[in-house]
Amino acid sequence: MAKIKIITDSTADIPKNLAEELNITVVPLTVHFGEESYKDWYDLTSTEFFEKLKNSDVMPTTSQISPAAFEEVFRKELQENDSIICVTLSSKASGTYQSAVIAKNSIEDADIEVIDSMLLSYGYGMVVVEAAKMAKEGKSKQEIIGRVNYLLERxxxxxxxxxxxxxxxxxxxxxxxxxxxxxxxxxxxxxxxxxxxxxxxxxxxxxxxxxxxxxxxxxxxxxxxxxxxxxxxxxxxxxxxxxxxxxxxxxxxxxxxxxxxxxxxxxxxxxxxxxxxxxxx
Known part of the structure; x- marks a missing residue:
């Protein structure tokens, strides 16, 4: 049975315990308060972030995941998995999807599917969770991709x-x-x-x-x-x-x-x- 790895980015807002339980790899975007930078999902809890936001004189900015960051994650996961399905936030809101595609294309003969959710937050996070459950149950790559695309439309x-x-x-x-x-x-x-x-x-x-x-x-x-x-x-x-x-x-x-x-x-x-x-x- 092929081992399929589910990967997403941090804006899927998947609860940490659920991501860990389902072995979902979460690649972080970055939020900046002036010169201070934090990895989304990892460096600040939601409560800590909003507390900092309320007390900050600086308007936070954000940056997408780089192709190099995705490539590093893809190569690492391919050492233990046969294929990868990566679902990202909407390409209309961020260049993160394009970064994932560039990373995929830089790895020859890798079985990687990158899907643009066209959604934000747990709207696509819940689809990623469904994909991870199917992977855990031993469903095929095509079954998982078919289900992901079906749900994203709905x-x-x-x-x-x-x-x-x-x-x-x-x-x-x-x-x-x-x-x-x-x-x-x-x-x-x-x-x-x-x-x-x-x-x-x-x-x-x-x-x-x-x-x-x-x-x-x-x-x-x-x-x-x-x-x-x-x-x-x-x-x-x-x-x-x-x-x-x-x-x-x-x-x-x-x-x-x-x-x-x-x-x-x-x-x-x-x-x-x-x-x-x-x-x-």
Whole structure:
């Protein structure tokens, strides 16, 4: 039986215990606070990052994984595995996918598949987890790739940020929308379409966030009876628990995976981010 290794990057926001349990290799992007640099997922916990973000006078920046870093990981993993499946964050949001492709092409006769998720955070992290479970069960490479591509087409992402300031500074939302949103206390519900962050709906006032999200999710008609829902938060466990309870009471899903938003996603979303990830039937 061929040994298949699942690799992803740190913005998949996969809980560490789950990544370790399923033997997923996580390659880190980097977040910078001025001259200080930290490996996403490894050097700062989510709580530590958001605490640093709140107290820092410096706007954090991020950098993608280099081809050399991917090549080093690929070569190491190929010593003990027959093939690699590497799933990255959206190529529309980062050059990380291109770096992985360059690394793959630099290793002759290597059996490496690089997949552009066109998603962010645990939206594709949950697909990586499914791939790792299949690899552990001894499924073939083609079976795993087929399932990954099937799921990536069916993941829906909904997330809300506490302030539009970070999306504005990072160029993820236009200045006029950010200013109007902050003045009117409007919080957009954001999603992912064609690999980019897009507005899905809007909510006025913090008290309406959870009911509005549940209302929006309900309108999509998901069947959650056999579905594990992914939830992610930026160091706001109380708000996360509120959303979890609301989804549980309304939809009765099979279960939940709770993820913490890492440094790189958090640098662009800012504090107070909360997200939910679903699979369309």
């Amino acid at each position: 993941i829906d992402t909904y997330f809300i940020v506490d302030t539009l300031e970070y999306l504005k500074k990072g160029g993820r939302i236009n200045l006029a929308a950010a200013v109007i949103g902050n003045i009117l206390n409007i919080k957009p519900v954001l999603g992912i379409k064609d690999g980019l962050v897009v507005p899905v709906d809007k909510i006025r006032g913090s008290k309406n966030i959870i009911p509005k999200m549940v209302e929006l999710i309900k309108s999509k008609g998901y069947n959650m009876s056999n579905q594990v829902v992914g939830l992610a938060h930026g160091a706001i466990p109380d708000r996360l628990e509120e959303l979890k309870e609301a989804i549980e009471n309304e939809f009765h899903p099979k279960g939940f995976v709770i993820s913490e938003v890492g440094s790189v996603i958090g640098a662009h979303s800012g504090p107070g981010v909360i997200g939910a990830f679903f699979i369309r039937d």
